Amino acid sequence: MAAQAQQAVYRCGKEYTNAPREPALCEPLAPQSITVISGTRPTSAAAPAAVPRRSTPAEPGAAVASALQPRTPEVPARTPDVQQSERDAQARTILTQELDKARAQLAQLVQSYNQGEPEKWAAETRNHQKYLDRVAEMKAAIERTERDIDSLQRELTRRSVQASRRTP
CATH class of the missing domain: 1.10.287 (Helix Hairpins)
Structure with a gap:
């Protein structure tokens, strides 16, 4: 699967963004095709484990709350x-x-x-x-x-x- 970027992409030092804070300090990159590689999906019947969310400055306690969420362990399938x-x-x-x-x-x-x-x-x-x-x-x-x-x-x-x- 290949797709073209919708907006211009800029490199600002080590950061890549489509909305630079200071466009004068950033250099635009040539349009490139983006390749999306789909990941593998779990094959077991168990529900996937809860993925912890990252906290943002607006949510300082989100990381602590997500760490306290119970995780569902994956049960390996038994061999015949x-x-x-x-x-x-x-x-x-x-x-x-x-x-x-x-x-x-x-x-x-x-x-x-x-x-x-x-x-x-x-x-x-x-x-x-x-x-x-x-x-x-x-x-x-x-x-x-x-x-x-x-x-x-x-x-x-x-x-x-x-x-x-x-x-x-």
Whole structure:
């Protein structure tokens, strides 16, 4: 949509107006076409929120009064059960994959830990403390991975319970 301006438009410093206070200090702009871009409209059935009005010098208390007006919150539309069940299935798949990765990582860590006596590296033959530090880090990594596996299993169990509640 394009439309021509009805009146001349002036630039007065940083202000653009069609009624300048001092026309001698303003420069007229060449007529230009105006493009109007329509905004999007809310799709929910809820009423739009109240828009606060700006106060003018004639209405000094208008801003305070508009701030006290109640606003109607928009309620997001619920996704259909089919979409939700698809999302739940995807989440369970991702959790299962993460659980498999964590179990594989745990198996590798346990194998390299070798019941608390992993192979010594060349740099650790002269400095036994480096070896002890690495063994402690490996043990902490094993414990952390075990906790991750436990939490993933709990999350899978929780998702299975939620899915069974939805299906009658």
